[in-house]
Amino acid sequence: MTPDALRTALAGRTTEEGERWLDAACTAVAADPAAVRALFPAAGRRCGRGPLHLAEPYGWTVDDAVRALLLAALPLTGTALHTELTELYRTGDAAERRAVLRALPLLPVGDDALPLVHDALRTNDTRLVAAALGDYATHHLDAAAYRQGVLKCVFTGIPLAALPGLPDRADAELARMMSAFAAERTAAGRPVPADIQPVLARFPEIPVPTATARREA
Amino acid sequence: MRIFDPHIHMTSRTTDDYEAMHAAGVRALVEPAFWLGQPRTSAASFLDYFDALIGWEPFRAAQFGIRHHCTIALNPKEANDPRCTEVLRHLPRYLAKDGVVAVGEIGYDSMTPAEDHAFAAQLQLAVVHELPALVHSPHRDKAAGVDRTLAVVRESGIAPERVVVDHLNEVTVKQVADSGCWMGFSIYPDTKMDEHRMVAVLREYGTERILVNSAADWGRSDPLKTRRTADAMLAAGFSADDVDQVLWRNPVAFYGQSGRLELDDVEAPGTGATFEGNSVLRGARAEV
Numbered sequence A: 001m002t003p004d005a006l007r008t009a010l011a012g013r014t015t016e017e018g019e020r021w022l023d024a025a026c027t028a029v030a031a032d033p034a035a036v037r038a039l040f041p042a043a044g045r046r047c048g049r050g051p052l053h054l055a056e057p058y059g060w061t062v063d064d065a066v067r068a069l070l071l072a073a074l075p076l077t078g079t080a081l082h083t084e085l086t087e088l089y090r091t092g093d094a095a096e097r098r099a100v101l102r103a104l105p106l107l108p109v110g111d112d113a114l115p116l117v118h119d120a121l122r123t124n125d126t127r128l129v130a131a132a133l134g135d136y137a138t139h140h141l142d143a144a145a146y147r148q149g150v151l152k153c154v155f156t157g158i159p160l161a162a163l164p165g166l167p168d169r170a171d172a173e174l175a176r177m178m179s180a181f182a183a184e185r186t187a188a189g190r191p192v193p194a195d196i197q198p199v200l201a202r203f204p205e206i207p208v209p210t211a212t213a214r215r216e217a
Numbered sequence B: 001m002r003i004f005d006p007h008i009h010m011t012s013r014t015t016d017d018y019e020a021m022h023a024a025g026v027r028a029l030v031e032p033a034f035w036l037g038q039p040r041t042s043a044a045s046f047l048d049y050f051d052a053l054i055g056w057e058p059f060r061a062a063q064f065g066i067r068h069h070c071t072i073a074l075n076p077k078e079a080n081d082p083r084c085t086e087v088l089r090h091l092p093r094y095l096a097k098d099g100v101v102a103v104g105e106i107g108y109d110s111m112t113p114a115e116d117h118a119f120a121a122q123l124q125l126a127v128v129h130e131l132p133a134l135v136h137s138p139h140r141d142k143a144a145g146v147d148r149t150l151a152v153v154r155e156s157g158i159a160p161e162r163v164v165v166d167h168l169n170e171v172t173v174k175q176v177a178d179s180g181c182w183m184g185f186s187i188y189p190d191t192k193m194d195e196h197r198m199v200a201v202l203r204e205y206g207t208e209r210i211l212v213n214s215a216a217d218w219g220r221s222d223p224l225k226t227r228r229t230a231d232a233m234l235a236a237g238f239s240a241d242d243v244d245q246v247l248w249r250n251p252v253a254f255y256g257q258s259g260r261l262e263l264d265d266v267e268a269p270g271t272g273a274t275f276e277g278n279s280v281l282r283g284a285r286a287e288v
């Protein structure tokens, strides 16, 4: 995702009034970064909250895109950017926190925003967990935390197709964990989600319980 | 039957309650910020609680098909603890959030000077943030407390139709009816107010400007009292439309004054991919 791609996707998904509000808000933020604090919580009310792409229920929402563009408009770098971002996340409601997580790959923050990703992965809110495992986590999150995050998705019913890092970031250890998960589910007589298959398929040497491919109709 | 519980503390309730409420017809609710039973000792403790009211609890409610909104305030009981009053400084940023539809619960507990200050200051916050106010009436010395409450409301300049005075009974309803404020009634399993006495109040005062809630919390209380009241109304000869007014349209009208009530998917369920997509975004469990 780039700011231009977000702009394009927003056309038609928000109202004309919403677009005008966003333009004015970006101008205000570029002139005075502190203005973002009042504008950030209002984005959903002003521009809408529906999915940005109708087919992706765990993907970006309209308010995510609007908030990400506000953050991209911040004339801040380094510590100043990190401080503002952390404060917006800490004082945000669930939708604002989700937007900060989604916007991370658009911002020059390096590894500094990882504490926010870790915070979101500690929650049990599937919207936050899914957003935390976006492109930023794919490129910055360490292997152990990434694996635990993926496993949390499997346990909480977040479709693995929502994670851009899979199957490329899957390693043998993740495949072993998936296989063990499948064995537990099979032993309990419960269905094993089919979307762990692409991860297992990468590591044919990892033994897979026979019932893994079974899927509830 | 669709039910909106305008005052219930879900933080203290279980998922069984959410399931039973949905089965009884509850599709939306407002959770006011209040006391947790165990006194808080710092402002930080409030902030974690408020964060849950705009974060985790709406997510939990959505998993059971119920829309969750909240009200935010320093409650009157803890307004008396100087370690807690610092939280007043933090309220403005919460009052800017989407899910926050009123300032509350504010009002009196023991009618102290500290409560006077917190009550008046938070009514001003309601005016500034263009939000309605949910006012708790004291359980002890209620009639005098309601008089004093209404005087403070008048003095604040907030429009009476943007205020609900809650936990009323047969003795205190008239004062509030005459003030132009909304009348709130909490229906409990014992004491205070029950559904049959509520029906008698509705017969005398009509169905306008009245909110009926369960006020269920960590004490002995029943999250289905809204439904029991609806059933008692029908049994007493009120029409289904009367029930819909008291238990759905009235709370929608009162909290709708915030401009932040979001009921699209509960009012028009199953109308296509957008609504389903939205419900997933709000936390409804996806099929695995």
Ligand SMILES: [Zn+2]
Pocket: B007, B009, B032, B034, B105, B215
């Ligand atoms: Zn209460």
